[in-house]
Amino acid sequence: MASVAPSRIAALNRLRCSIFQTSYNPTSQRTGAKYLRRRLKGPSMMQYYPPDFNFATINKMMPGLNLIDKVEETRLEDVEAMKERGKGTPKKAKTKADSRRTARKR
Structure with a gap:
């Protein structure tokens, strides 16, 4: 019995991969x-952890409770204190002439 040439086996393998759409x-x-x-894993992990509840979502679901989020209140107070000291976020430019880039180019 004669053995089959390796080139024929490779051609057969290539043809099989094209037919069955494998690489x-x-x-x-x-x-x-394989990977x-x-x-x-993401969808099963999302099902494992419960939905995220915070004061904002609870207040939206039940507006009559009027719960107060102390962490958010202190954050807002800190932002106001920074603005008073001049350390707040910069103002947005309403026109192109107001932007910092055009002021630098002059």
Whole structure:
């Protein structure tokens, strides 16, 4: 019985891959296809953790409770204190002439 030439086996393998739409990898290099086919972890992790509740969402769901978020109040007070000291966010330019870039170019 005669053996089949390796070139014929390679051609047959290439044809099989084109028919069944698999990747042709004659040198057996690592492609990462195993990890790309694997199921994603994100959706199952999102189901594991409960939905995020904070004071804002609870106040929107039940407006009659009027809960006060101490952390948010202190943050707003800190922002006001920074603005009073001149350390707040810069004003937005309403026109092109008001922008800092045009003021620098002059």
